[in-house]
Structures are given as structure tokens and as C-alpha cells.
Amino acid sequence: MMHQEFKWQLKSGEITLGRDPLVMGILNVTPDSFSDGGDFTDRDKIIAQAQKMVAEGAHILDIGGESTRPGSEAVAAQEELDRVLPAIDALKESGITAPISIDSYKAIVGQQAMEAGAEIINDVWGFQRDPELADVAAHYSCPAILMHWDPDRDREKDLIDEMNRFFEKSLQIAENAGISKSQIALDPGFGFAKNFDENYELLRRVDELHALGYPLLIGTSRKSMFGKLLGNTPKERVAATAASTVLAYGKGAHIFRVHDVRENRDALQVAKAMLYGPPPPKDV
Template sequence: MTINCKGTLIDLSSPKVMGILNITPDSFYDGGKYKSDISILNQTNKMLTDGATFIDVGAYSSRPGAQHISEEEELKRIVPIIELLLKNFPEITISVDTFRSKVAEETIVAGASLINDISGGNMDNKMYSTVAKLQVPYILMHMQGTPQNMQKNPTYNNIITDLISFFAEKIFELRKLKLNDVIIDVGFGFGKTIDHNYQLLKDLDLFKNLDVPVLTGVSRKSMLYKLLNITPQEALNATTAANTIALLNGSNILRVHDVKEAVEAIKIVELVK
């Protein structure tokens, strides 16, 4: 349960928090909120102070129906932000949220430490060879379809066994390429109905059989706010409830907008466990 982030060993046997830094104009919760250098640095400083181990930077919105942007635009948005963060926070561990191998390579060269791929390698056939060559931790997420069509009628034979088979096959491919550090993410809200999402949350512990760390990303998602008939802005309490269930079911990383509350949930669950 230890991953190597550019020479820094991070022990995930005690759960860690990944703070979300969206630099997209159209993300579902905080799109357009962090445009200026000062707003980006202030938010990053807050997340690090609140206890984030990783900062996950994304320049391509993956909300359902999101606008597609070019590889060039994604790079133009994200590389300067990585350089800005490293200049101001030299010890920061940056994860890059991308499904493109070229973006992965250029951001790792720029100083990022992990790659977080919503497509699990399915949207760029060079992604696996790229992360294996770079030897950086790779977050392998499951998504049915693409961000543009993933919620148009997601169907499974059995959501749990289908995803376990998907991950087992992908992990095998990555191990053949000698990639050491693989983390899985079941992809809440990515080609899943609300029932699928809650089945995954309930049975998250079954994914521990794959013997890799598990990342959970439910922060302020529609599986929470639509169920409760509230807005994403009102979904912090629901996020903490879902994160607590995920932790009790063995999640190793919480990917969140609200770091302080996630750290508090970890402290309480760790004491109980």
C-alpha cells in the first residue's frame, strides 16, 4: 500500500486526501472559480494546510455532456499551472487528471507526480506504455463510454463483477509493462445510474481483492445531490456521509473539493477501526 511519487514514498495503509483543483471553466461544481494565479494559489494553500497529500489538477471537464477540448488547449491550460504550483509549493505532490498520453508525459516532465485517467486507458492506446515508461503512479478509473455520452443509458450484467473483471484485465496489462503503482477508482457517476453508484459504495470492500489501493471520488456528485433534491453547493454533508462509508469499506484515498472535512472523517474512522 505504498506508492512512489518521484522518490517520495507515500503509505496508503492510512487513508489520504486528494484535493481537487479544477482549472476548467465548466466543471459541475467549481467551474471557472479558479482563473487567476492568486485564486489558484490561495485554494491550493488552503487544501495543503487542511491536510491534502495530493493536489489533483484538471484542465478537461469530465462532467456529463462536457465540452470536448483539444490536446493543445488542455496543455496550454495545465502546464503553466503545474509550474506555478511547484514554484510556490516546492514539496507539493501533483496529480494530473487527463486521459491523453501526451498530456501525461508533458505534465510529468513539468513536475507532476501521478496520472489520474478517467478512461482507464480506453481513450488513448498509448497511455499505458507512457505511464510505464515514466514509472509514475497511475490511477485507473472505470468509465462506460465518454464524458459526452456516458449517462445515456448505462447498463451492466452485474455492476460489481463487471467492474472487477475490467480492473483485473487492466491491472494485468499494466503489470506486464512493469508499472509498479496502480490505484483503482470505480468511477462513481461515470456511466452509472444512481442505483449502480450506491451498489458500488455498498460493496466497495470487494475491490480490495484486487490487491491495489482504492481511490473514491464522490465529492458533491449528482448521486448525492439529486437523491436529496439539493444543489452541489449544498452537498457537503452528504459527501462526508458517503466518504465515511467508503472509508469503512476500505478506501485508501478520498478525492474531494473539501479537504478539511475529509481529513476529519478519516481521523474518526481510523479511531473506530
């Protein structure tokens, strides 16, 4: 499948979403995330991890201050701000220039993160938990990633049809707020209110979401869909994640949100060479 091309306008410049896959490095500054909870709550560790991911090829850094793993407890806005704002400040002060995405569904967190230097909003509820976050994205004219998370969907109906219905509602909220269509990406939400079989059905059919006309972000990194298949722990799921990344890229996806940047970047470069032809060979 040839990749559709889109362009995002950020404060720091333009990003093209097309045949060149973009890697988004996950930087959770939480004590309880399913895979890396507590690993990056210290300023020096946050900076070191961000520098590592950028050096390994991350194009965007996604900072999250509230875990969304199954069974996690909601975090008050102030506590979330107390986690993410120092992290954004630390990255800016350390000279990291990769665009920062704020992984939050709360308008107040999105607004203050944008003021601190974030350039992208990544909402796991697709503007449907706190629609005022759409107003924040419109105010800053920033890209917004809208994820599918619908615990109440009709499981007797077709999965993709239900996802399209959800996204149409999210996109209407975005349109009402005045967000440009060119500043939106969709995330099918692997693992979010989807069972084992549904996650693999989604991976197989993810290209059907292109009918909506937006770039796709894929977030399968270290997910339980691999653990339930392979019987391994989150940090042992790097190869499985890379396999899903390559499959989704082959189905036209654009952005890949991962913990393990180098491995997924390498896998994507092989996939790109296969689809579009390799660049000149490097000396080894």
C-alpha cells in the same frame, strides 16, 4: 475492515497507503467543471486554493484541465496543456511540495505534465481511451490511478462483475507497458456511466473490489448521486460527501478525492479513531 497496506514510489519520496487515509484535493483549472468550473483559472487563485487545501490536510493535489461532467465537450490536447502546465508551474514556483497528480487520459498531456513536475497519473478511462498513456506512466515509473468508466457495459450483468472485467483489461494494458503492480490504484468511478441506484449499490459493495489486490481511490465529492437524493446544489453536498467518504474508508478504501478537504479530513480522522483507536487527546 482492516486496511491493506501498499507503498507508492514517487520522485519526491514514498507514500504509504494503509490505515492512514490520504486526501486528494481537487483543483480543476477548467471553465466548465460541474462544481467549481471557472473558480480557479487565474494563477493567484490557483496558488491560493492549493495552499488552502494543503493547509487543511491534502496529501495530494489533483489538477485537471478537461471537465468530465455529463454533457461536457471534449478538449483538444493543446488547450488542455495550456490550462494545466501553467497551473503546475505556478504550484512549483510557489513552493508547494505536495505531490501533484495530473487528471488526464491523453498521453501527450501526461508526458508534458510529468516533465513539468507532476508525479501521479490519474486516468478516468483506465488506459483504455489512450493506451499510450500507460507507456508514459511506465517511462516515469510513476503511480497510476485507473478509473472505471464503461458506457457500453452490459447492464443486465452484475455491476461488480462488469467492473472487474473492465479493470482486468486496464491492468493488462498496464502490465504490457511494464508498470509495476505496486504503482497502481483503482477508482470505481462513482457517477461515470452509473445510474442513481448503481452508485449506491457501488458504495455498499465497494469492498468487493479489494479482491483485485490494489488500493482504492474514492471520488464521490459533490456528485449528483447526493443531489438526486437530497435535492441540493453541488456546493451544498459537503456533509453527504463526508458521509460517503467515511463509509468507503470503513470498507477499506485508501485515497479520497474531494473538493472540501478539511471537512473530509475531519470525518476520516473520526472514522480512523473508531476503527483503530484514537491518538492522544489534544488540548482544546
